[in-house]
Amino acid sequence: MWRISRKIILYGSLTIIVFAAVIFAKDIQRKAAYFYATIGADRGTDAADVQGLLATDFDQEEGVVHERRSPNESGSRYWWLNSGGEFIVHDGIGSTVEGELDRFSKWRIVYNISNAPDTDEGRHPQNLFRLISRSKWLDVRQEIRFRVTRDNISSSPNRNESNGVVLMSRYVDENNLYYAGLRVDGAAVIKRKKNGAYETLAYKKVFEGTYDRESNPSLLPKLEWITMRSVTQTLSDGGVLIELWQQKDGEWEKIAEALDVSELAIRQTGHVGTRSDFMDVQFDDIRIEEMNFLF
Incomplete structure:
Protein backbone atom coordinates (compact mmCIF):
# COMPACT_ATOMS: atom_id res chain seq x y z
CA MET A 1 0.00 0.00 0.00
CA TRP A 2 2.83 2.37 0.90
CA ARG A 3 4.59 1.70 -2.43
CA ILE A 4 1.37 2.41 -4.31
CA SER A 5 0.89 5.65 -2.35
CA ARG A 6 4.44 6.73 -3.08
CA LYS A 7 3.91 6.13 -6.79
CA ILE A 8 0.70 8.11 -6.71
CA ILE A 9 2.46 10.97 -4.91
CA LEU A 10 5.40 10.82 -7.33
CA TYR A 11 3.20 10.81 -10.43
CA GLY A 12 1.08 13.56 -8.97
CA SER A 13 4.14 15.71 -8.27
CA LEU A 14 5.48 15.16 -11.79
CA THR A 15 2.11 16.09 -13.24
CA ILE A 16 2.10 19.32 -11.23
CA ILE A 17 5.65 20.17 -12.36
CA VAL A 18 4.83 19.53 -16.04
CA PHE A 19 1.62 21.52 -15.74
CA ALA A 20 3.50 24.43 -14.12
CA ALA A 21 6.15 24.34 -16.87
CA VAL A 22 3.47 24.49 -19.57
CA ILE A 23 1.76 27.42 -17.82
CA PHE A 24 5.13 29.21 -17.49
CA ALA A 25 5.93 28.70 -21.19
CA LYS A 26 2.51 29.97 -22.22
CA ASP A 27 2.96 32.97 -19.94
CA ILE A 28 6.28 33.78 -21.63
CA GLN A 29 4.63 33.49 -25.04
CA ARG A 30 1.79 35.71 -23.88
CA LYS A 31 4.25 38.33 -22.65
CA ALA A 32 6.16 38.19 -25.93
CA ALA A 33 2.93 38.67 -27.86
CA TYR A 34 2.11 41.57 -25.55
CA PHE A 35 5.47 43.20 -26.28
CA TYR A 36 4.90 42.83 -30.03
CA ALA A 37 1.39 44.21 -29.79
CA THR A 38 2.13 47.20 -27.58
CA ILE A 39 5.72 48.33 -28.19
CA GLY A 40 5.37 51.62 -30.00
CA ALA A 41 1.79 50.94 -31.05
CA ASP A 42 0.64 54.09 -29.26
CA ARG A 43 3.87 56.04 -29.75
CA GLY A 44 4.08 56.31 -33.51
CA THR A 45 4.82 59.74 -34.92
CA ASP A 46 4.27 61.26 -38.34
CA ALA A 47 7.13 60.88 -40.78
CA ALA A 48 9.14 64.00 -41.56
CA ASP A 49 8.58 65.66 -44.93
CA VAL A 50 12.04 65.09 -46.40
CA GLN A 51 12.78 67.12 -49.54
CA GLY A 52 15.81 65.89 -51.44
CA LEU A 53 18.25 65.58 -48.54
CA LEU A 54 18.45 63.66 -45.26
CA ALA A 55 21.69 63.99 -43.32
CA THR A 56 22.77 63.39 -39.73
CA ASP A 57 26.00 63.06 -37.78
CA PHE A 58 24.08 62.22 -34.55
CA ASP A 59 25.79 65.10 -32.71
CA VAL A 64 16.81 55.05 -28.73
CA VAL A 65 14.90 54.07 -31.85
CA HIS A 66 12.97 50.93 -30.92
CA GLU A 67 12.08 48.18 -33.32
CA ARG A 68 8.55 48.43 -34.69
CA ARG A 69 6.37 46.26 -36.88
CA SER A 70 5.69 49.03 -39.40
CA PRO A 71 7.04 52.50 -40.29
CA ASN A 72 3.87 54.15 -39.02
CA GLU A 73 4.56 52.85 -35.52
CA SER A 74 8.09 54.23 -35.35
CA GLY A 75 8.85 56.81 -32.68
CA SER A 76 11.38 58.45 -35.02
CA ARG A 77 10.23 60.86 -37.73
CA TYR A 78 13.10 59.78 -39.96
CA TRP A 79 13.92 56.13 -39.21
CA TRP A 80 12.15 52.80 -38.88
CA LEU A 81 14.02 50.01 -37.12
CA ASN A 82 12.62 46.93 -38.82
CA SER A 83 14.82 44.43 -36.94
CA GLY A 84 17.55 44.41 -34.32
CA GLY A 85 15.72 45.45 -31.14
CA GLU A 86 17.22 48.91 -30.64
CA PHE A 87 19.20 51.58 -32.48
CA ILE A 88 20.98 53.60 -29.81
CA VAL A 89 22.23 57.17 -30.26
CA HIS A 90 24.66 58.42 -27.60
CA ASP A 91 27.59 60.85 -27.55
CA GLY A 92 27.35 61.59 -31.25
CA ILE A 93 27.36 57.92 -32.32
CA GLY A 94 24.57 55.65 -33.45
CA SER A 95 24.93 51.94 -32.81
CA THR A 96 23.31 48.56 -32.85
CA VAL A 97 22.87 46.84 -29.52
CA GLU A 98 26.42 46.16 -28.36
CA GLY A 99 27.28 43.06 -26.40
CA GLU A 100 24.75 40.75 -24.80
CA LEU A 101 21.30 41.87 -23.69
CA ASP A 102 20.32 41.49 -20.06
CA ARG A 103 18.47 38.24 -19.43
CA PHE A 104 15.30 40.17 -18.49
CA SER A 105 15.39 42.47 -21.51
CA LYS A 106 12.09 42.45 -23.35
CA TRP A 107 13.92 42.09 -26.68
CA ARG A 108 15.85 39.09 -25.42
CA ILE A 109 12.57 37.41 -24.49
CA VAL A 110 10.92 38.29 -27.79
CA TYR A 111 13.82 37.12 -29.96
CA ASN A 112 14.37 33.98 -27.93
CA ILE A 113 10.85 32.98 -28.93
CA SER A 114 10.68 34.42 -32.44
CA ASN A 115 14.20 33.65 -33.75
CA ALA A 116 16.45 31.97 -31.21
CA PRO A 117 18.93 30.41 -33.68
CA ASP A 118 19.91 33.67 -35.40
CA THR A 119 20.05 35.75 -32.21
CA ASP A 120 21.75 33.31 -29.83
CA GLU A 121 18.58 32.69 -27.80
CA GLY A 122 17.78 36.41 -27.92
CA ARG A 123 21.10 37.60 -26.52
CA HIS A 124 22.13 39.34 -29.77
CA PRO A 125 19.17 40.79 -31.72
CA GLN A 126 21.74 43.02 -33.47
CA ASN A 127 22.64 39.96 -35.54
CA LEU A 128 19.63 40.96 -37.66
CA PHE A 129 19.97 44.74 -37.77
CA ARG A 130 17.82 46.62 -40.32
CA LEU A 131 17.55 50.44 -40.14
CA ILE A 132 15.29 51.89 -42.83
CA SER A 133 14.31 55.43 -43.78
CA ARG A 134 10.66 56.39 -43.45
CA SER A 135 11.00 58.55 -46.54
CA LYS A 136 10.96 57.06 -50.05
CA TRP A 137 13.44 57.70 -52.82
CA LEU A 138 13.94 56.88 -56.50
CA ASP A 139 17.29 58.02 -57.90
CA VAL A 140 19.39 58.34 -54.77
CA ARG A 141 22.91 58.54 -53.41
CA GLN A 142 23.52 57.46 -49.84
CA GLU A 143 26.65 57.55 -47.73
CA ILE A 144 27.43 56.03 -44.36
CA ARG A 145 30.42 56.01 -42.05
CA PHE A 146 30.61 52.93 -39.84
CA ARG A 147 32.93 50.69 -37.87
CA VAL A 148 32.55 47.11 -36.76
CA THR A 149 33.31 46.78 -33.06
CA ARG A 150 32.74 43.06 -32.61
CA MET A 168 19.68 49.17 -49.19
CA SER A 169 17.82 51.09 -51.88
CA ARG A 170 14.42 50.89 -53.58
CA TYR A 171 13.24 48.95 -50.57
CA VAL A 172 9.62 48.18 -51.43
CA ASP A 173 9.40 45.54 -48.72
CA GLU A 174 11.70 42.91 -47.20
CA ASN A 175 11.37 40.78 -50.35
CA ASN A 176 11.96 43.48 -52.99
CA LEU A 177 15.03 45.73 -52.88
CA TYR A 178 18.61 46.34 -54.00
CA TYR A 179 21.57 46.25 -51.70
CA ALA A 180 25.24 47.11 -52.08
CA GLY A 181 27.95 46.75 -49.49
CA LEU A 182 30.89 44.93 -47.96
CA ARG A 183 30.83 41.26 -47.01
CA VAL A 184 32.72 39.45 -44.28
CA ASP A 185 34.55 37.41 -46.93
CA GLY A 186 36.23 40.66 -48.02
CA ALA A 187 34.13 41.29 -51.13
CA ALA A 188 32.11 44.20 -52.41
CA VAL A 189 28.71 43.01 -53.57
CA ILE A 190 25.59 44.30 -55.30
CA LYS A 191 22.42 42.21 -55.18
CA ARG A 192 18.79 42.43 -56.18
CA LYS A 193 16.11 40.74 -54.14
CA LYS A 194 12.90 40.27 -56.10
CA ASN A 195 9.91 38.38 -54.74
CA GLY A 196 12.18 36.95 -52.05
CA ALA A 197 14.84 35.61 -54.44
CA TYR A 198 18.37 37.06 -54.41
CA GLU A 199 20.48 37.54 -57.53
CA THR A 200 24.10 38.69 -57.37
CA LEU A 201 24.68 41.48 -59.88
CA ALA A 202 28.30 42.28 -58.99
CA TYR A 203 31.00 40.75 -56.80
CA LYS A 204 34.61 41.87 -56.33
CA LYS A 205 37.19 41.05 -53.66
CA VAL A 206 38.46 44.22 -51.95
CA PHE A 207 39.97 43.03 -48.65
CA GLU A 208 42.86 40.58 -48.50
CA GLY A 209 42.65 37.26 -46.74
CA THR A 210 40.72 34.00 -46.87
CA TYR A 211 37.37 33.68 -45.16
CA ASP A 212 36.74 30.70 -42.88
CA ARG A 213 33.59 30.44 -40.79
CA GLU A 214 35.48 29.17 -37.74
CA SER A 215 39.11 30.34 -37.97
CA ASN A 216 38.69 33.64 -39.88
CA PRO A 217 35.01 34.62 -39.70
CA SER A 218 35.39 38.19 -40.99
CA LEU A 219 37.87 40.08 -43.12
CA LEU A 220 36.24 43.43 -42.35
CA PRO A 221 38.49 45.66 -40.20
CA LYS A 222 37.60 46.08 -36.53
CA LEU A 223 37.41 49.47 -34.79
CA GLU A 224 38.30 51.19 -38.05
CA TRP A 225 35.98 53.75 -39.62
CA ILE A 226 34.88 52.93 -43.18
CA THR A 227 32.99 55.38 -45.39
CA MET A 228 30.80 53.80 -48.04
CA ARG A 229 28.51 55.21 -50.73
CA LEU A 241 22.46 51.46 -62.46
CA ILE A 242 23.79 50.59 -59.01
CA GLU A 243 27.26 51.68 -57.90
CA LEU A 244 29.22 51.05 -54.72
CA TRP A 245 32.03 53.39 -53.66
CA GLN A 246 34.49 53.41 -50.76
CA GLN A 247 36.46 56.39 -49.52
CA LYS A 248 40.17 55.67 -49.21
CA ASP A 249 42.65 58.30 -48.00
CA GLY A 250 40.07 61.00 -48.65
CA ALA A 265 14.64 45.43 -62.29
CA PHE A 278 26.06 38.98 -36.83
CA MET A 279 28.15 41.91 -35.62
CA ASP A 280 28.09 44.99 -33.40
CA VAL A 281 28.34 48.18 -35.47
CA GLN A 282 28.67 51.89 -34.74
CA PHE A 283 27.57 54.59 -37.17
CA ASP A 284 28.60 58.20 -37.56
CA ASP A 285 27.59 60.27 -40.59
CA ILE A 286 24.58 59.20 -42.68
CA ARG A 287 23.71 61.22 -45.78
CA ILE A 288 20.94 60.51 -48.28
CA GLU A 289 20.48 62.70 -51.35
CA GLU A 290 18.10 62.66 -54.26
CA MET A 291 20.15 62.53 -57.47
CA ASN A 292 18.25 65.43 -59.07
CA PHE A 293 18.96 67.40 -55.92
CA LEU A 294 22.70 67.12 -56.58
CA PHE A 295 22.62 69.25 -59.75
Missing part, protein backbone atom coordinates in the same frame (compact mmCIF):
# COMPACT_ATOMS: atom_id res chain seq x y z
CA GLN A 60 22.48 66.77 -31.88
CA GLU A 61 20.58 63.58 -31.09
CA GLU A 62 20.30 61.32 -28.08
CA GLY A 63 18.00 58.40 -27.43
CA ASP A 151 31.80 39.91 -34.47
CA ASN A 152 29.12 37.72 -32.91
CA ILE A 153 30.26 34.16 -33.51
CA SER A 154 26.82 32.61 -33.56
CA SER A 155 26.20 28.92 -34.18
CA SER A 156 23.41 29.88 -36.59
CA PRO A 157 23.77 28.35 -40.07
CA ASN A 158 22.91 31.80 -41.42
CA ARG A 159 26.21 33.18 -40.17
CA ASN A 160 28.23 32.81 -43.35
CA GLU A 161 30.36 34.56 -45.96
CA SER A 162 27.40 36.54 -47.33
CA ASN A 163 27.02 38.55 -44.11
CA GLY A 164 28.27 42.11 -43.93
CA VAL A 165 27.31 45.79 -43.81
CA VAL A 166 25.23 46.96 -46.76
CA LEU A 167 23.22 49.92 -48.01
CA SER A 230 25.91 53.67 -52.99
CA VAL A 231 24.21 55.20 -56.02
CA THR A 232 20.97 53.88 -57.51
CA GLN A 233 19.39 55.49 -60.57
CA THR A 234 17.22 54.60 -63.54
CA LEU A 235 18.82 55.49 -66.86
CA SER A 236 17.03 56.87 -69.93
CA ASP A 237 16.85 53.40 -71.51
CA GLY A 238 15.14 51.96 -68.41
CA GLY A 239 18.15 50.14 -66.99
CA VAL A 240 18.87 50.54 -63.29
CA GLU A 251 39.41 59.91 -52.24
CA TRP A 252 36.36 58.05 -53.54
CA GLU A 253 37.00 54.77 -55.36
CA LYS A 254 34.31 52.82 -57.19
CA ILE A 255 34.57 49.22 -56.01
CA ALA A 256 31.51 47.63 -57.67
CA GLU A 257 29.00 48.46 -60.37
CA ALA A 258 25.98 46.73 -61.91
CA LEU A 259 23.45 47.59 -64.61
CA ASP A 260 20.13 45.83 -64.15
CA VAL A 261 18.28 45.66 -67.48
CA SER A 262 16.20 42.58 -66.68
CA GLU A 263 12.45 42.35 -66.39
CA LEU A 264 12.98 42.01 -62.65
CA ILE A 266 13.08 47.53 -59.53
CA ARG A 267 12.08 50.85 -61.10
CA GLN A 268 9.74 52.22 -58.44
CA THR A 269 10.42 54.39 -55.43
CA GLY A 270 11.32 52.73 -52.17
CA HIS A 271 12.90 53.26 -48.79
CA VAL A 272 16.67 53.27 -48.26
CA GLY A 273 18.69 52.14 -45.28
CA THR A 274 21.41 49.94 -43.86
CA ARG A 275 21.67 46.40 -42.58
CA SER A 276 24.34 44.39 -40.79
CA ASP A 277 24.58 40.75 -39.87
